[in-house]
Amino acid sequence: MNTPVIHPNWDLPPEVITDGFSIEMTAKDIEALEEAAPLMAPETPVAVTFLPGENLEMRIEAAKAVRRLGFEPMPHFSARRFLSQHEFEEMARRVVAEADVKRVFVIAGDPPEAEGPFADTSAILATGLLEQVGIQAVGIGGHPDGHPNMTDEECWAVLKSKCADIESRGMASLIVTQFGFDPDRFLDWLKELRERGIETPVRIGVPGPAGLKKLLRFAARCGVGASASVMKKYGVMSLTNLLGTAGPDKMVDAFAAGLGPEHGKVRLHFYPFGGMKATMEWIDAYAARQKEVAA
Numbered sequence: 001m002n003t004p005v006i007h008p009n010w011d012l013p014p015e016v017i018t019d020g021f022s023i024e025m026t027a028k029d030i031e032a033l034e035e036a037a038p039l040m041a042p043e044t045p046v047a048v049t050f051l052p053g054e055n056l057e058m059r060i061e062a063a064k065a066v067r068r069l070g071f072e073p074m075p076h077f078s079a080r081r082f083l084s085q086h087e088f089e090e091m092a093r094r095v096v097a098e099a100d101v102k103r104v105f106v107i108a109g110d111p112p113e114a115e116g117p118f119a120d121t122s123a124i125l126a127t128g129l130l131e132q133v134g135i136q137a138v139g140i141g142g143h144p145d146g147h148p149n150m151t152d153e154e155c156w157a158v159l160k161s162k163c164a165d166i167e168s169r170g171m172a173s174l175i176v177t178q179f180g181f182d183p184d185r186f187l188d189w190l191k192e193l194r195e196r197g198i199e200t201p202v203r204i205g206v207p208g209p210a211g212l213k214k215l216l217r218f219a220a221r222c223g224v225g226a227s228a229s230v231m232k233k234y235g236v237m238s239l240t241n242l243l244g245t246a247g248p249d250k251m252v253d254a255f256a257a258g259l260g261p262e263h264g265k266v267r268l269h270f271y272p273f274g275g276m277k278a279t280m281e282w283i284d285a286y287a288a289r290q291k292e293v294a295a
Ligand SMILES: NC(=O)C1=CN([C@@H]2O[C@H](COP(=O)(O)OP(=O)(O)OC[C@H]3O[C@@H](n4cnc5c(N)ncnc54)[C@H](O)[C@@H]3O)[C@@H](O)[C@H]2O)C=CC1
Pocket: 079, 106, 107, 108, 109, 110, 111, 112, 113, 119, 120, 121, 122, 141, 142, 149, 150, 158, 162, 176, 177, 178, 179, 223
């Protein structure tokens, strides 16, 4: 069987750490994507969130816009938010038929209980529908900052079994992590991941530049640690004045310096909390600076 291609060429280290990045949009962000598109490389994977306040039509329209603009759509499937098997099936079939989707991201989602028949990611995988409709690669969540409801040991076990399940179904597995602010945390987690025998490529979740207040709001909402000491490491010297903007410069520098073969196949995934265009401009400027230094 062919190994599905999930972009980029994971066997070549990136010239600049931001090369081969992926990015996320909400289903409401079609205009923002259009605005950012001229700055994005063709085939850039673009994840489309599965949030309350969106509906199936919006999510499909967003995936279609990603495809139309020449990028690779990766719709999120939030297991706990599907109200029925039918709703899941309709989404799976339609994203393939209408947006030529080849890869998806499956996550439990934030509801404390399932709102329909799927308690978690494994329940979605177990339907067998993803491979049946032609999906070639499945992303799953990684939690380097820990998971609110699982011990670290349970997290590793679940991660390993999801990767094995995806591969045994003939699809490529991909881990996309929750965002974070502490590069050492990510590097340690990646090293442990590889020591535990998980070879799946990882996309590290990096927050795009955004107002500090907004970053902290998202961190609280998503259960991501943002203590004063972690934020200081990130480059935010004080949490008393929330008027400023914070970018991931220091964190991405730390990945450029710290990532090695022991961390396996790694690229970045941007969560553009301060807007897609602002994130793209940041990536462009960062890459240009690195290339200048290297020249
Ligand atoms: N992009 C991201 O990184 C996103 C992360 N999340 C967070 O990640 C978590 C999902 O983790 P996955 O690795 O997909 O889990 P999973 O689907 O592999 O499930 C692993 C175990 O965690 C339990 N679990 C999952 N979500 C739960 C929740 N909200 N409350 C209580 N127990 C839960 C499941 O029942 C299962 O036993 C969610 O709980 C959510 O907080 C949610 C949406 C997006």
